[in-house]
Amino acid sequence: MDQSQLIADIEKYLQGEMNLEEKANFENLRQNNPEIDQLFVECTYFLDQLDQFGNQQALKKSIRETVDKLKQQGIIKNSPLSPKSKIIYLWNQYKRTIAVAASIAIIISFLSSSIFSFFTNVKVNNLRPLVEKIREQDVKYKKLETKVNQINTSDNTTPAKSKLESNFRATGFMIDVNNNYLVTNAHVLTEATHHLVVENNKGEQFAAEAIYSDNQNDIAILKIIDQDFKKLAPLPFSIKKSTCELGEPIFTLGFPKQEIVYGEGYISAKNGYQMDSIFYQLSTLANEGNSGSPVINKNGELVGVLSSKEESSEGVVFAIKSYNIFSVVNTLKKLPSFENIKITTNPILRKTDRVTQIKKIQEYVFMIKGN
Amino acid sequence: MSTIEQDKLLLEGLAIQDKASIETIYKSHFPMIQNLIINNKGSMDDASDTFQEAMIVLYQKSLDNEFQLNCLIKTYLYSVCKRIWLKKLQQIQRFGLQADDFEEYVAIEEDVTKHEKQQDRFHIMENALSKIGEPCKSLLEAYYIQKKHMNEIAAEFKYTNADNAKTQKYKCLMRLKKLFFAEYKHEN
Numbered sequence: 061m062d063q064s065q066l067i068a069d070i071e072k073y074l075q076g077e078m079n080l081e082e083k084a085n086f087e088n089l090r091q092n093n094p095e096i097d098q099l100f101v102e103c104t105y106f107l108d109q110l111d112q113f114g115n116q117q118a119l120k121k122s123i124r125e126t127v128d129k130l131k132q133q134g135i136i137k138n139s140p141l142s143p144k145s146k147i148i149y150l151w152n153q154y155k156r157t158i159a160v161a162a163s164i165a166i167i168i169s170f171l172s173s174s175i176f177s178f179f180t181n182v183k184v185n186n187l188r189p190l191v192e193k194i195r196e197q198d199v200k201y202k203k204l205e206t207k208v209n210q211i212n213t214s215d216n217t218t219p220a221k222s223k224l225e226s227n228f229r230a231t232g233f234m235i236d237v238n239n240n241y242l243v244t245n246a247h248v249l250t251e252a253t254h255h256l257v258v259e260n261n262k263g264e265q266f267a268a269e270a271i272y273s274d275n276q277n278d279i280a281i282l283k284i285i286d287q288d289f290k291k292l293a294p295l296p297f298s299i300k301k302s303t304c305e306l307g308e309p310i311f312t313l314g315f316p317k318q319e320i321v322y323g324e325g326y327i328s329a330k331n332g333y334q335m336d337s338i339f340y341q342l343s344t345l346a347n348e349g350n351s352g353s354p355v356i357n358k359n360g361e362l363v364g365v366l367s368s369k370e371e372s373s374e375g376v377v378f379a380i381k382s383y384n385i386f387s388v389v390n391t392l393k394k395l396p397s398f399e400n401i402k403i404t405t406n407p408i409l410r411k412t413d414r415v416t417q418i419k420k421i422q423e424y425v426f427m428i429k430g431n
Numbered sequence: 432m433s434t435i436e437q438d439k440l441l442l443e444g445l446a447i448q449d450k451a452s453i454e455t456i457y458k459s460h461f462p463m464i465q466n467l468i469i470n471n472k473g474s475m476d477d478a479s480d481t482f483q484e485a486m487i488v489l490y491q492k493s494l495d496n497e498f499q500l501n502c503l504i505k506t507y508l509y510s511v512c513k514r515i516w517l518k519k520l521q522q523i524q525r526f527g528l529q530a531d532d533f534e535e536y537v538a539i540e541e542d543v544t545k546h547e548k549q550q551d552r553f554h555i556m557e558n559a560l561s562k563i564g565e566p567c568k569s570l571l572e573a574y575y576i577q578k579k580h581m582n583e584i585a586a587e588f589k590y591t592n593a594d595n596a597k598t599q600k601y602k603c604l605m606r607l608k609k610l611f612f613a614e615y616k617h618e619n
Contacts, residue, residue: 064601067608071601106608112549113556114575119448119490123483126454135458136465 066096070103132396187333187378188371189247192229192316192348224257224265226429231314231352231366232258232282234424235299235385235403237292240284243385244352244428245367246273249280252430258284259427261320268428272392277338277384278367281392282428294406296420297354300361300382304340306330312344312366313418314353315427322418323350325377327363332378333370339378340364346377354425355379360409360417438504445486446493456486460505464512473516481519485511488539488546510539552615559610567603574600 072078073086090097130136228251232244242258249256249270257265266286273280304310304327312323325344332339342355346369355364364379392398409417444452461482468478485508492507560568566588573579573587585596 064598064605067604068597068601102612103608106611109552109556109611110571110575110607113553114578115448116487116490116553117576118578119453119487120483122448122450122453123457123486126450126457127479130454130457130461136461 063099066099067103070100071107074104074107134397186371187368189245189368190230190316190346190348190351190366191245191248191251193227193251224255224429225431226257227251227431228429229315229349230428231350231354232426232428233352233354233362234292234295234426235281235389236401237294237404239401240289240291241271241401242268242282242284242426242428243365244280244282245365245380246275246278246280247367248351248428249273249282254431256282256428256430258282259429261422261425264288265429271398272388274388274391277388278380279365279384279388281388292423294404295424296406296408297356297360297362297424298405298407299385299403300357300363301386303330303381303383304357304363308357308363310342310344310355310357310363311414311418312346312350312353312355313422313425314346314350314366315425316347316349318427320422320425320427325375328376333368336378338380338384339367340381342366342377342379343375344377345375352428354421355382356417356421360407360412360421434503441504442489442493445490448490453486456489456504456508457482460508463505463509467509467512468516471516472520477516477519481512481516482508484515484546488542491546491549492542507539511543514539514543555614556611558614559607562610563603563606566599567606570596570600571603571607 069078069086073083078086090100127136228248230244230248230251232242232248235241235243252270256268256270258268259265266284266289268282268284268286271281271283306327306329308327310325310327312325313320314323315321323344323346325342327340328343329341331337332341340355340363342364346353346366350366351368353366354362355366357363361382363382365382365385366377366379368378370376370378389401389403392401409420412420441452441456445456461478464482464485465475465478468481469475473481488511489504489507560571563571570584570588573584574581579587581593581597581600584600585591585593588596590596590599
């Protein structure tokens, strides 16, 4: 008997599509022919597996469709922030291997009278991100202070909007005035596990949320979600797509303290720490709290985002090259809920003096706080 | 309606792959799993994958006539996800799961082991399907996965009638069966 005819019969039998006579004949056949009976058992098992497999594939498809729908509705966030970056996982995972490799490297480099410098492997911790972490003591002190204030002002009938107790401070700046999207460093957001606010130079705080974080480029996008926030005019600065020249003078605006601070410097190298081409090396002064500060050239163009400094030497600061912002924006554009992200600029600062530039740009620079 | 009654309805819905039920389960329980995975060195994708696995385990359970959920869906999914993710972490050698153990657990070891064995078989099935070539692959998928009617398939694949399509389907099925058992016996 032809096997595919048999499998057809078996399926018909299992699906209950045989009439009584056919059924009787078929059962008879099975009984008298052990070989066919064996095939029957095998085919039944196989068809059952195939059927279950089919059901599962269908279920997976339904789940996928549900997830897409929920993501589009914003019920599930596209990329919430994981508390630790992938790089750290890899580091943790290969810590031991790297330690062994590094020690061998050190020995070899001593022995071979350091023809090659293997030391770079060891100095992983030489880079310091510029987020200011506010110490626990200070937080406690502030709590006390607010309590005292509350007592002092207890008879006051209009309580001011309560301010967030922050455990870090960094900087960010606006890139999309229509949607109120801000850029900062991805490492900044690892500090914010509960709340996130941005504060302008007038001390007004607005609630914000992290919507995207690209750990590889160390760029994150925030959105101001506070309804009290008034829309700003188009960006007075443009974002430079090409790279800067060595020696080009730059300035930065950031929040290493509770008020905005201006800093000056120049591009001192075209690559960052350990020749990382995402970064520029700047010669300027930067401190904790400067993470996410815009780096601007004399034409009022944004050329970089300040991110870290070398721990051991003063004035060696690293900034992410501005074109990386575009690549993040382009990635975001492909996601369903961010199609309308757009950088609208009205660069009016090209021929103005520095004081005017700063005055204009500082409206677009925000302190980022959270806990 | 109490949560238990609601869960029972959802489970009945899941058994027939009702979209609204799938959505409700996802909406109510995914955030909890997302937290669990992301706080334990996983990514958003890991969370989605793990949750999907757990949904499949629950689905298999829901098909079982004798199955009665003796705990809430929430507890069941949490236990299954925790078990799946723990194993995955061990496989990639990131030890130590720090779950906030405020959630209850139920015994799901047997269900998950059963599920894992089934996944192995399905993996063989998937491999076999990818090996048989066209038009066999599409034809079988249309019937057994998309559950299309034979008439519809005949029209789609341009067979003159459903019987011809059926004959072809059985020939393909024989080949698939052969491939499946060849690997299946090899694996066992």
